[in-house]
Amino acid sequence: MAACPIWRKSPEPAYEWERVAPFILANPKCAHCMGTGRFRGRGKQVCYCVWYSIFRACFNKWLCIQREPRTLSTVSLDRFGEGRSRCFTYGRKREEYSADFVLVSRRTLFDNPLRSAIFELHFLGGAGWRECCRALRMDRGSFYHEVYRIEVQLGKVFRTLRPYALHPVEEYFGLRRVDSAGKAFRKEL
Ligand SMILES: [Zn+2]
Numbered sequence: 001m002a003a004c005p006i007w008r009k010s011p012e013p014a015y016e017w018e019r020v021a022p023f024i025l026a027n028p029k030c031a032h033c034m035g036t037g038r039f040r041g042r043g044k045q046v047c048y049c050v051w052y053s054i055f056r057a058c059f060n061k062w063l064c065i066q067r068e069p070r071t072l073s074t075v076s077l078d079r080f081g082e083g084r085s086r087c088f089t090y091g092r093k094r095e096e097y098s099a100d101f102v103l104v105s106r107r108t109l110f111d112n113p114l115r116s117a118i119f120e121l122h123f124l125g126g127a128g129w130r131e132c133c134r135a136l137r138m139d140r141g142s143f144y145h146e147v148y149r150i151e152v153q154l155g156k157v158f159r160t161l162r163p164y165a166l167h168p169v170e171e172y173f174g175l176r177r178v179d180s181a182g183k184a185f186r187k188e189l
Contacts (some may be wrong), residue, residue: 022036022038022046022050023036023037024037025049025050025053025054026049026050026053027049027052027053030047030048030049032047033047033049037049048148048152050155051153051156051159052151052155053155054156054158054159055151055152055154055155055158056151057167057168058101058154058155058158058167059101059123061097061101061169065097065098066098093173097173101166102124104154104157104158104161105119105123105154105157106119108153108154108157109150114136115146115149115153117135117136118132118136118143118146118147118150119150121135123150129143129144155167
């Protein structure tokens with residue numbers, strides 16, 4: 001059963017961004033931030049290219065899961081807490097991630113029928129821009145503008161989702177854990 005994430009509105013997750021510097025995810029050729037990950041002249045506001053990069057990482061992981069043979073699914077053991085408060089839980093991480101990706105996206109885009117339709121057709125269904133434009137009766141430019149807005153909108157949600165953010169992907173899958181001081185370390189079970 002997929003984890004049931006609670007989306008807390010957190011437009012400026014300062015703590016998270018101190019730990020994961022936006023410039024690592026920024027596009028070096030971005031005209032808005034010049035590869036710094038923050039808009040020029042707007043303080044610490046994170047650039048669109050960073051959210052786009054986050055969405056792409058999550059979407060590529062979802063695609064990989066869809067293309068894997070079903071028989072590869074395994075049960076993973078996860079550890080929570082430290083010391084005497086430590087506990088373990090079992091789960092099917094691939095299935096949970098896949099379900100979270102789809103459900104969170106649908107919930108986020110729910111109040112925008114056009115973006116919801118593009119997400120279903122283009123991202124989940126794999127339809128190309130010609131098929132989408134024909135089905136939705138829109139031109140190519142408008143289609144890609146909406147695609148970009150969807151990617152930015154969802155990238156922001158994937159990164160700020162609580163308690164289980166979909167990004168960074170390796171943290172979701174427990175391959176990297178972060179202690180209370182924000183220091184990352186490898187999973188050791
Ligand atoms: Zn940028």
